Amino acid sequence: MTSKPEYQRIIDFVVSNIESGGFKAGDKIPSENELAQEFDVARMTANRAIKELVHRGVLHRVKGSGSFVSNQHYDQTLVQISSISDLVRSKGAHYAAKVMQLDTLYCDPSLAESFGLAEGSPVYFAEIVHFEDRLPIQLERRWVNASLAQGFLDQDFSTKTTTEFLMEVAPLSRVEYRIAAATPDREIKAALDLGEMEPVLRLRRKTWSFSGVVTEVDLYHPGSRFSFSGYNDFSIGDKSGFQQGR
Amino acid sequence: MTSKPEYQRIIDFVVSNIESGGFKAGDKIPSENELAQEFDVARMTANRAIKELVHRGVLHRVKGSGSFVSNQHYDQTLVQISSISDLVRSKGAHYAAKVMQLDTLYCDPSLAESFGLAEGSPVYFAEIVHFEDRLPIQLERRWVNASLAQGFLDQDFSTKTTTEFLMEVAPLSRVEYRIAAATPDREIKAALDLGEMEPVLRLRRKTWSFSGVVTEVDLYHPGSRFSFSGYNDFSIGDKSGFQQGR
DNA sequence: TAGTGGTCTAGACCACATT
């Protein structure tokens, strides 16, 4: 019989009060000192419980003021997106990549603005098709800040992914992304072996390192064979999430 | 000059050692006691730093054994999906909903299996179109476990969302979801006022409460006007995420 | 000024790992 930690009793108390409606969104919950007295524990223990719930997004705190119940999650959900090669391999399938294009471009005004570079600055461009058991599963179109990724053109991206390389030369500090459904152009349609009316699932991502924008990428996936998925567990232990293509 | 907390110095130490390659994935890092001595702080302070990095997924710990560097995230990314009415309102736009259908079905074999119910069990079905400033932005097709959501048919879902109602009667414990690009059927095309070749972005979600499957829903969005997006910050403070339609 | 959270200390006991 492993007994629950003390802080868990406090977590349970707060959570069950929220679930029962005793504490509503915006309500102030008892202070650390009050909880510590109530549960006969040290303040640090109450602090740990509250901090855990802040981590989960259940509560938020204001210094000098108190701890408050955050807005309900409703069905807030997380999608976790990992690299395509990991994904394919984790399914036990064979992964392969084919480099279609790999060379240098010079910034047009729009690219220049996006990367925060001067017009005409060099940017590497790569187009790579990723396969899962011989079936094309992703078309990658990537632009890379040349000044932040020396040696990019010399890599063999059929054995190491662009992401793996970029992670080594420029640790990421920020990512922005967008998932959309799109109509493929002719080239995408050919590369992914798409049906006549088949849409694509597009993930567009922009990545910063400490020194600036490192890379922008469009990842196109066949709508009929690929999706982002995952799950969330609440109330029990905690959240969690994975990603899956199909 | 607000000085950094002590535990932040330890976090920085570990992170920079990982980024510089000093600590590699799988490596054991110094123990709490060693770190505490090294930085001349109490063990609890070192513990806090390490716990923070465990929360971020940078490290993992094994009781009795040590703390280890986890596999690199690469560009793991989070998408946070919130409710459509919150989303529209948070953009300052006008939100409206139109209930197209709201009645009772009886489970066919496939529905029965999904809900864990007997064939022929009653299930509520709702079809609702959500508008952002008069423009259709989401078609919701929802199936609801009748035994877990009494009063569902009596609600006015043009003023309160299905999700809000369900959250009240059956607190969620688990969510599964899948994002895909799809070709709309005729009905979806009409409801969302789609162009001829326009694909839809579909979010399919299945939600459990403690007592079983509560609801399954397909949310269809115009590919040309809607996407899921967000961002992640690393290394600085931490992660974060929002969702946005456009 | 009194209450709150943010941080920190210098101990402690325990369960578990490795040796």
Next chain:
DNA sequence: ATGTGGTCTAGACCACTAG
């Protein structure tokens, strides 16, 4: 037996917020 992380204590000082 030793070292590790997991938990907990009973204080403490600080910065911030509120009355």
